[in-house]
Structure formats: C-alpha cells, structure tokens
Amino acid sequence: SQELEQSPQSLIVQEGKNLTINCTSSKTLYGLYWYKQKYGEGLIFLMMLQKGGEEKSHEKITAKLDEKKQQSSLHITASQPSHAGIYLCGADITNDMRFGAGTRLTVKP
C-alpha cells in the first residue's frame, strides 16, 4: 500500500542486537497494528496502538505511535532467531485495514 511506507525493506542483524522498524503514513492514523508473518503463513497479531504517544510492549518487542499519529516504530531488544520473519504494519485508513509492504527480518545466530 502506498499509504503506508515501511523501512527498511529488509534487515539482517546479529543475535542479541537491537533493531527498529518504521512505518510512516501519509494520513492520520486512527488505529495502527503490527503483525508478524512467517513465510507462506498467515499474520500473527502483535500489537494495536490508537492514541498519539501510546507505547506498548510484549516480551522484547515495543511499539510506539508518535504524537502526530502518522508514524509508528517497532523496536526489538536483544533479538533472537525466533524474531525472524516479516513485520507488517496495518492501519485503519479508509475504514478498512490496509498494510505496508513489510520488513523482512533475519537474525543471524
């Protein structure tokens, strides 16, 4: 979706390193979702953010929605091979859920 831009497109990190994935919208976000997808499988819900400045954490993954509500970041601390996959941001932009192109994360042991 051109409405949601994710960066970087792909990322290779050494196990134990921290990393950040960004999602930028051209429009105000009223609901921002982060999903993880393993190759060839369905999407697994990670977190939903709704309010500007909101920050949520689940295990070693933290997501934040900026104050102006047009950008979100996903931060992984001390990455592990189990974190590998495709991270997708999704948003309620036109009353339905649209997705970015995804960020492919590889974690080297």
Added chain:
Amino acid sequence: EAGVAQSPRYKIIEKRQSVAFWCNPISGHATLYWYQQILGQGPKLLIQFQNNGVVDDSQLPKDRFSAERLKGVDSTLKIQPAKLEDSAVYLCASSLVSVNTEAFFGQGTRLTVV
C-alpha cells in the same frame, strides 16, 4: 477459541481455469476480509464484508473475481478465469467490528497459476 479456517491450503491450476477458496471466520465476527498477497509484497485488500453485505470491494478485479458471504458467516472467493498474475497467497481475516480492533488471519491459500 477456534481460529479462522481456510481451505484449500495449496492449489495449482492452469491459466484460464477457475478456482474457489473457502473461509470460515471466528464465530461471532461480523467483519470478514479477503486479501491477496503477492510474493514480497504486503497484503492487498480485495473485499471487506460486514455480516453478509459488502463494505469495500474497490480493489477487487470484478471481471474475474467474485466473493460472497452467505448468511454472514462462511465466505467463498472465486477466480474465473485465472491468469498467471493471480499467483499469490489469498488470506482471509475476520474481526468483531470493522475498525479499532485486531483482525485474526487464517493460514492462507497459496495459489499457483501455470
């Protein structure tokens, strides 16, 4: 709680043939989505149902794709005739309501058109 069920898991057809995919959403979920995900891209919304009514089908190629959600529960997505560029994973998702709530995804159907 049972998740979103999709079948078949994989399908290989020749171009110009027809194919149908089936989705059974989570019980009680009013909203159902069909997405097309081409390799290396994010999911693209094809159609959204609210109960058995269509909310958004602006990105559905209606000359060859059709979808229905009978009785507001199960849904089928059909392609007739298929083209090579239809090769993709077709994902079904459901949610309680249409916005501000997480959507649950099925495992997807991987379609290969040869």
